[in-house]
Amino acid sequence: MNEFDKRSPRSRGRQRSKEGYVIDTSPQSRPVTTEGSFLGSPPAEMASLASGLAAPTKGLPIRETPAPTSATRTPKLPATAEASLEAAVFATFGPEETQPIEAVEETEPTDRLKEAKRWVIELAIWIVASLVLTSLLRLFVFQMFLVPSGSMENTLQVGDRIAALKVTKFQRGDIVVFSDPANWLAPSTETVSSVRRFFEYIGLFASSDQQYLVKRVIGLPGDHVECCNMEGQLIVNGVAINEESYIKDPFAAASGIFFDIIVPADRVFVMGDNRYNSADSRFHLCQDSPDGFGMSAFVPFDNIVGPVRAVVMPFSRTGHRALPTAVFGSVPEPAAPPPDKAVVSVTGGFYEDCHS
Numbered sequence: 001m002n003e004f005d006k007r008s009p010r011s012r013g014r015q016r017s018k019e020g021y022v023i024d025t026s027p028q029s030r031p032v033t034t035e036g037s038f039l040g041s042p043p044a045e046m047a048s049l050a051s052g053l054a055a056p057t058k059g060l061p062i063r064e065t066p067a068p069t070s071a072t073r074t075p076k077l078p079a080t081a082e083a084s085l086e087a088a089v090f091a092t093f094g095p096e097e098t099q100p101i102e103a104v105e106e107t108e109p110t111d112r113l114k115e116a117k118r119w120v121i122e123l124a125i126w127i128v129a130s131l132v133l134t135s136l137l138r139l140f141v142f143q144m145f146l147v148p149s150g151s152m153e154n155t156l157q158v159g160d161r162i163a164a165l166k167v168t169k170f171q172r173g174d175i176v177v178f179s180d181p182a183n184w185l186a187p188s189t190e191t192v193s194s195v196r197r198f199f200e201y202i203g204l205f206a207s208s209d210q211q212y213l214v215k216r217v218i219g220l221p222g223d224h225v226e227c228c229n230m231e232g233q234l235i236v237n238g239v240a241i242n243e244e245s246y247i248k249d250p251f252a253a254a255s256g257i258f259f260d261i262i263v264p265a266d267r268v269f270v271m272g273d274n275r276y277n278s279a280d281s282r283f284h285l286c287q288d289s290p291d292g293f294g295m296s297a298f299v300p301f302d303n304i305v306g307p308v309r310a311v312v313m314p315f316s317r318t319g320h321r322a323l324p325t326a327v328f329g330s331v332p333e334p335a336a337p338p339p340d341k342a343v344v345s346v347t348g349g350f351y352e353d354c355h356s
Contacts, residue, residue, distance in 0.1 A: 222334030
């Protein structure tokens, strides 16, 4: 047995062409199926083709089929066919759908840029409109203030943010915000940041260029106010008022300074609800001023920003502050027109006696 016969039947079925390609003609390489099926005995045409592969003709080498490339997978259409296809798509979908892909990709960044610019412009418009609206509200409707001290406890607490209304008239019993009328407060040494200046401008904070106070109106122009009767109550135009609903210590006298005054024209007499910790009108009754003796104790109408009707912040204290109409409801109007100058008489208390 020669070397060829010693090989396995599988190996004997392999032949090598002149070009070096192996052709398997062994019977084992064919699938075993039933007679007549597609993979069974091949028809005569396929048998002749197989025999030709098994024994290639000399002089006709078998060449390797090249791997398919992108060019072979998607052959380019002739110009006439491509034009016909484009015309068909144009007729079906219209000009917008037949826009070249390259053109769409080029316009997408431009569209996004335009959208971003439009969004920025709209945001700027909203911000400017909000600032203008807030400024108008601040000028004509209300203004925000921060309570800095405990002189109005327990009605107002330190740190409360309150809104003073500019469109509402005040009356007896109202809490009002007013600018310092006659150096009641020491000059401020606070350094104001640019952020605070911005909030002052839009009305969320009070202006730091002026100092403001918040007190309760006790006497209007022409009112005759006295302290106190035998029960420690204030007397306004001959009527005693019961202030237990809002003063901090309802069991103490309404004032530690005893006075008898008549409020001058275009001014008001104010006191804090924390009567023993409030430097209000009482503490300036004996001061002389260019406007006249004791006039520094009375707040001019022009200094009053407006009445306080609500606490805005913090949220735990947000709510309406009602006017104590029941306290002053029975007080009559003054018997005489208000004088041009204050009528003041202090007869005892923390300070020495004085009379206008």
